[in-house]
Amino acid sequence: KLPVPDISKLSKQQAISLEKALDRLGRRDIGNVLDEIESKDRQALDDIVFGIFGLSQKERKEVYSSLRALVTERTTKSKSVKTNGNGNGNGKRKKRKEAETNDFVHRQQTLFDFVL
Secondary structure (H helix, E strand, C coil), X not given: CCCCCCHHHCCHHHHHHHHHHHHHHHCCCCCCHXXXXXXXXXXXXXXXXXXXXXXXXXXXXXXXXXHHHHHHHHHHHHXXXXXXXXXXXXXXXXHHHHHHHHHHHHHHHHHHHHHC
16 A cells, blocks of 8 residues: 555645645646756655655655666666567567566565655
8 A cells, every 4th residue: 555644634834835845846847757856846845745754864865766766777678678679479578578567566666665
């Protein structure tokens, strides 16, 4: 299960800060993940959310590090498929894709477990 914070239990300051941060983001186009995590207004929103979940600075850095690694890996794999073709006909690609998907799901769950 993915926990969702009960926003009715946020402090008034948390609610105001969250609303302002979301409003600022809503006024601009959202970039790719790697650009977004470097953006000051995105980091402000993340700080509020991480605070609501009670994450330490070390845990916050680990979330960003894991996110960068996952995005980089997925981008690299996507480019690899485009460069090498789809591999139809030998069945190896399907098995490899299933293994990669299972590995990706496991790492996502590990990241969520770490955050929570």
